[in-house]
Amino acid sequence: MLESRAEVRPYWEKPIPEDEEHAHQLEHFREEDLLLDAIPPSESSAIILNSMKSTGLGFWMAAGFTGALVALLMGTWGLQIFSGLGITGLNRSVMWGPYIANLVFFIGIGHAGTFISAALRLMHMDFRRPISRAAETVTLFGLAAAGLFPLIHVGRVWKIFYMFPIPDERRLWPNFRSPLLWDATAITTYILGSTLFMYAGLLPDLAMARDHTTGWRHQLYKALALGWRGSLGEWLRLEKLANILSYVIIPVMFSVHTIVAYDFAMAVQPGWHSTIFGPFFIAGALFSGVAAVIMVLIILRKTMRLGYFLREQHFNSLGIFLMLLSIIWGYFYFNEWIVTWYGNLSAEQAILNMLTGQLSPLFYLMLVCNVAIPLGGLWSRRVRTSMPAMFVICLAVQIGMYLERILIVPGFLSRNELPFNWVNYTPHLPEILITLGTFGLLSFLYILWTRIIPIVPLWEVHEGQAFQSTRRVGRGLFTTHTDMH
Amino acid sequence: MAETNEHGHKWTMIVDLDKCNGCNACVVACHAENNVPIASEEEVIRGRGNHWIRIERYWEGEYPDVQARFIPVFCQQCGSAPCEPVCPTYASYHSTEQNLNVQVYNRCVGTRYCGNNCPYKVRFFNWWTPEWDSPLNEQLNPDVTVRSAGVMEKCTFCIQRIRRAENDATADGRELRDGDVQPACAQACPSRALVFGDLYDPESQVSERLPAERQFKLLENLGTEPAVYYLKGEDTHVGE
Numbered sequence: 023m024l025e026s027r028a029e030v031r032p033y034w035e036k037p038i039p040e041d042e043e044h045a046h047q048l049e050h051f052r053e054e055d056l057l058l059d060a061i062p063p064s065e066s067s068a069i070i071l072n073s074m075k076s077t078g079l080g081f082w083m084a085a086g087f088t089g090a091l092v093a094l095l096m097g098t099w100g101l102q103i104f105s106g107l108g109i110t111g112l113n114r115s116v117m118w119g120p121y122i123a124n125l126v127f128f129i130g131i132g133h134a135g136t137f138i139s140a141a142l143r144l145m146h147m148d149f150r151r152p153i154s155r156a157a158e159t160v161t162l163f164g165l166a167a168a169g170l171f172p173l174i175h176v177g178r179v180w181k182i183f184y185m186f187p188i189p190d191e192r193r194l195w196p197n198f199r200s201p202l203l204w205d206a207t208a209i210t211t212y213i214l215g216s217t218l219f220m221y222a223g224l225l226p227d228l229a230m231a232r233d234h235t236t237g238w239r240h241q242l243y244k245a246l247a248l249g250w251r252g253s254l255g256e257w258l259r260l261e262k263l264a265n266i267l268s269y270v271i272i273p274v275m276f277s278v279h280t281i282v283a284y285d286f287a288m289a290v291q292p293g294w295h296s297t298i299f300g301p302f303f304i305a306g307a308l309f310s311g312v313a314a315v316i317m318v319l320i321i322l323r324k325t326m327r328l329g330y331f332l333r334e335q336h337f338n339s340l341g342i343f344l345m346l347l348s349i350i351w352g353y354f355y356f357n358e359w360i361v362t363w364y365g366n367l368s369a370e371q372a373i374l375n376m377l378t379g380q381l382s383p384l385f386y387l388m389l390v391c392n393v394a395i396p397l398g399g400l401w402s403r404r405v406r407t408s409m410p411a412m413f414v415i416c417l418a419v420q421i422g423m424y425l426e427r428i429l430i431v432p433g434f435l436s437r438n439e440l441p442f443n444w445v446n447y448t449p450h451l452p453e454i455l456i457t458l459g460t461f462g463l464l465s466f467l468y469i470l471w472t473r474i475i476p477i478v479p480l481w482e483v484h485e486g487q488a489f490q491s492t493r494r495v496g497r498g499l500f501t502t503h504t505d506m507h
Numbered sequence: 508m509a510e511t512n513e514h515g516h517k518w519t520m521i522v523d524l525d526k527c528n529g530c531n532a533c534v535v536a537c538h539a540e541n542n543v544p545i546a547s548e549e550e551v552i553r554g555r556g557n558h559w560i561r562i563e564r565y566w567e568g569e570y571p572d573v574q575a576r577f578i579p580v581f582c583q584q585c586g587s588a589p590c591e592p593v594c595p596t597y598a599s600y601h602s603t604e605q606n607l608n609v610q611v612y613n614r615c616v617g618t619r620y621c622g623n624n625c626p627y628k629v630r631f632f633n634w635w636t637p638e639w640d641s642p643l644n645e646q647l648n649p650d651v652t653v654r655s656a657g658v659m660e661k662c663t664f665c666i667q668r669i670r671r672a673e674n675d676a677t678a679d680g681r682e683l684r685d686g687d688v689q690p691a692c693a694q695a696c697p698s699r700a701l702v703f704g705d706l707y708d709p710e711s712q713v714s715e716r717l718p719a720e721r722q723f724k725l726l727e728n729l730g731t732e733p734a735v736y737y738l739k740g741e742d743t744h745v746g747e
């Protein structure tokens with residue numbers, strides 16, 4: 023009995039093939055694939071725990087800079103509340119501007135987290151294992167940043183509770199015919215759902231951190247880990263919960279950006295009233311979201327020394343996905359405009375004319391950033407696995423997708439049915455500061471978060487490593503995968 | 508073209524484009540009656556002009572054969588108003604009794620969705636707390652709320668006058684008569700280009716003049732069912 027147990031090796035001790043050629047191949051595999059390159063869990067935990075405690079000069083500078091941006095955001099917003107929305111560049115035709123564009127943008131980058139951790143999980147895509155939490159964090163803080171904008175945008179934020187379904191003596195309810203209410207409902211559901219999803223996945227790692235720390239960290243993780251012990255029953259329940267939540271959260275994710283698109287598509291504004299806006303917005307959201315996740319991963323890998331977990335293979339897979347999304351986005355954009363151009367309705371034509379006239383620099387820059395640069399670069403594996411190149415491409419995608427939102431919101435609004443009301447829009451300083459401040463807020467929260475929460479889901483990596491192995495077939499060595507189910 | 512009438516009114520305006528000469532008297536009258544804030548020159552250049560009724564001027568033709576066209580545009584009191592369903596708080600809602608689109612200022616949170624969705628662009632947002640230069644600040648109309656910063660506003664067909672006429676009629680124990688209600692713009696128009704009345708009242712001026720051969724509605728193709736009828740203008744050659 024004792025002897026047979028001794029034969030069961032832990033998963034991180036994979037036998038080294040005697041055949042030299044095979045040993046060489048295995049070495050190559052281990053370099054390429056995280057899941058084949060298992061090291062003892064205590065070592066991988068140590069990498070994460072050390073990275074969480076690394077608060078050098080760079081960290082404080084980054085935190086200080088982004089913190090200053092947050093202060094700028096709050097200060098400008100306070101000034102705007104005090105003096106009125108007149109300090110923005112909005113006018114009587116362009117009533118929505120960068121604030122709404124920001125809302126769409128930040129909700130958009132929140133889509134990749136759910137997609138990467140829930141959809142790829144259900145599809146058994148193993149490359150998502152080490153990156154899912156970093157992606158979910160983008161979702162969480164993307165939504166938090168987006169959630170500010172309805173508040174920043176409205177004229178009387180102190181009356182915002184009129185939009186909430188609060189029972190009152192006059193039986194006045196919010197108007198559920200308004201897409202804004204659908205929006206609020208969908209976003210709230212999404213925030214709650216994705217937070218729950220993230221938290222469930224965090225439990226084993228919080229418990230790991232609890233067992234390896236002392237002091238305030240220990241107390242914090244002890245409280246957050248909810249007494250996770252790692253018994254078989256707990257693992258099975260976690261597995262079940264994660265599966266259920268994955269199935270639930272994916273339709274919610276699709277609904278959120280569809281409904282954000284409905285804010286525009288349901289209006290009679292020419293250029294907005296389009297049946298394609300729902301799927302088009304989802305494609306754009308995933309596109310900018312995946313690009314944001316890649317950028318975050320590059321920064322994490324560099325500054326937190328996570329090279330063991332985040333490897334070329336992950337950037338390669340994400341790069342292919344990004345290229346696919348660029349094609350999908352371009353397809354929708356082409357569709358949208360070719361149909362409008364051919365339809366030749368006068369008001370919509372005015373918008374098209376503007377795109378090639380007054381707004382043409384933004385329009386062409388957007389196309390370059392969203393289609394030319396990603397498609398031109400991402401087809402090559404060399405580019406996909408080069409960190410600086412990927413960073414530049416993803417930055418281009420962010421710029422392109424932001425421009426897309428700006429063109430759709432204040433851009434299209436400046437042309438409407440009666441030419442007498444055509445007013446061009448230029449952003450004013452407060453709008454620019456608030457937008458910059460929100461990027462600062464997102465980064466600030468993210469930077470703090472990485473020092474408190476294990477940013478790589480260790481248990482997912484360990485699980486993957488335990489089920490991944492190699493097998494000899496003839497002269498070749500192949501990777502095999504045991505499916506847990 | 509009196510429509511059947513159980514109760515309530517269908518307040519209607521006829522705008523005879525042949526008679527409008529673009530004098531802007533209606534605009535001034537409206538500002539005075541409804542406490543409409545006055546935007547500074549700078550603000551107007553920034554596209555923040557605020558007039559519940561405005562005269563849109565379009566030029567037709569090439570010099571020297573140029574025609575000026577004036578179209579007074581104000582809230583069309585749409586029967587199926589795009590500004591209403593999009594408002595999350597019911598600040599923009601439909602009064603079924605008056606057949607008017609009503610704006611409840613103190614319910615408005617200022618999402619400005621209604622403004623985007625109004626194809627006529629006749630809804631205005633208070634970007635700043637309104638101020639009037641002296642002595643205008645001494646002659647605000649006490650029957651009309653002064654709106655605060657952060658809310659939307661628009662033409663109401665002078666609902667305060669409609670209400671007063673209704674109350675007067677009730678006090679006298681009689682029905683409302685045609686001509687009892689005159690919005691400020693129609694009252695001020697020197698050329699009688701604006702005619703106001705109840706389309707449910709078969710005796711009213713609007714009922715008698717409609718349907719007219721020259722009638723059309725602005726952006727009728729959008730299906731907003733405006734309560735404002737425009738009568739096409741003949742050619743008015745400038746300089747002839």
Ligand code: SF4
Binds near residue numbers: 581585626661
């Ligand atoms: S004209 Fe504009 S503001 Fe007036 S009812 Fe119609 S949509 Fe609403």
Ligand code: SF4
Binds near residue numbers: 529530532562
């Ligand atoms: S007052 Fe009468 S004539 Fe003068 S601009 Fe107004 S509608 Fe035209």
